[in-house]
Amino acid sequence: MNRFDDEPLSPEERALADRLGRLGPHDGPSPALDAKILAAAHAAVAPPQRRRRHWLGLSAIPGGLITGTGMAAALVLVIGTVWQLRPSDPAPRPILDEGEMAPVEAQIIARPREVIAPPPPLVEAPSPAQAAPPSANRSAPVMQRKAAPAVVAAAPAPEPLAEVAPARVATVGPDEALHYDTNARKASAVQDYPDQRGVMPAAPPAMPAPASAAPAAVDAQAEAARKEAFGLMRAREQQSIDEERMAAARKQAAAKAEASAQPTLDRTEVTGSRVRATEISDVELIETPVEDDARLDRNAWIERIRARRDAGDVDRARESLALFRKAHPRVSLPQDLRALAQPATTR
């Protein structure tokens, strides 16, 4: 301990040292002073992280656990933030009643069925290809699928047609009811030819029902005679077979829809709105209040205004356009609608 040569005290020095030792003081520093100095020494050599954990009362927990928990919490926070900030539809979806939602949702489900549902051979060879209006020749196959069930359903009488569609919607439940249009003509077309529903979204957007109503009525009478030949039992058997096919196709489509990506659904949803806006019949256009146009999104609303104008309902088209300009004052009108807006402003 002593790196210098020891120099023991002389006897005289030893005697004085003993006397000095008895003189005191005999006590050392106080315990409080000892504790203060020892604490400072411990703190000086303790790692900073350990000191912080001790201060937090977490000294008994392994450091790796704390680090892992912290990283997991941070990861959850980041994922949650990204999920909240993910791109979404900029405009809120208009609130629609069930009748209006049906065609939109039908487009969502019908889109993947284009791939998965091969068209089976038709049991009844439809003859009304000639009955299709000349203006619809571009989509002749589709029109054949639509026209045929319309004839079949309309064969007994006009009244049963209105009864059949709601009854079927009621039996398949609210979810499946979304796949049907409220339009009885379209509903019967879907039910009688479920395997062809995948073609429906590709149909021309504007297909006014009255345009095909007249030839459909003529075909209905002709087809009614043929229907009587087969008998009512034959029709019901066919109807049950078609329902089974439709149920199977619906299951496959639902599985495909789940496997398909979310963006596809989003895109289809927007497309459905446009189709809905443009496929509305003239009768519905007239019966639909102008205020309901405000429920549509911006593009669908524009299409609705065009549809009103093209249907000859210029006043309602102007009213709808005025509402549109109030709702979207910063949106520049399409060129073809500016002329419609001019008289309204000058009037």
Next chain:
Amino acid sequence: MNAGADTDDDVLMLAWAAGDAASFELLYARHRGSLYRFLLRQLRDPALADEFFQDVWQRVIAARQGWKPEAAFRTWLFRIAHNRLNDYWRGLKHRPAAPEDADERAARVPDPSSPERELSEFEQRRRLQLAIEELPEEQREVVLLRLEQELSLEEIGAITGAGRETVKSRLRYAMDKLRARLNE
């Protein structure tokens, strides 16, 4: 590290600087009493001695990383105390006067001896205390380091910064004065 009571001060100091807090506890227990008594005898004020004692150990803690075992730890520790006292003396510009209650404090020291011997030894201790307090600062420090700490002349020289002969001379003068004062 398994530091025992016979472990060298330098080893303890190095171990504590490396993070072994237990080594410091051993080192502190070994030197706390002698350092405190040295400071208290120099300062003659318990509150001031407490302050200086803590200050000296804080300096030890702060200088642990740069410490090298070139000198004994005890020598280094008392050199810190010496420098701290010197700063204090220079600040005062004069030696502190003896406390007014020195006699009373000395009288409170218990002694289980016989009344005759008690009176004799009390008188001797009182004389020794007065004699030490009357010594010049350099001589008083040297004699305290020699009698209380039992340090060698070289160690005292290392602490005070004086040469061995200077220390020897100061010690000789101090012993002569003590001897003369106690033989009065």
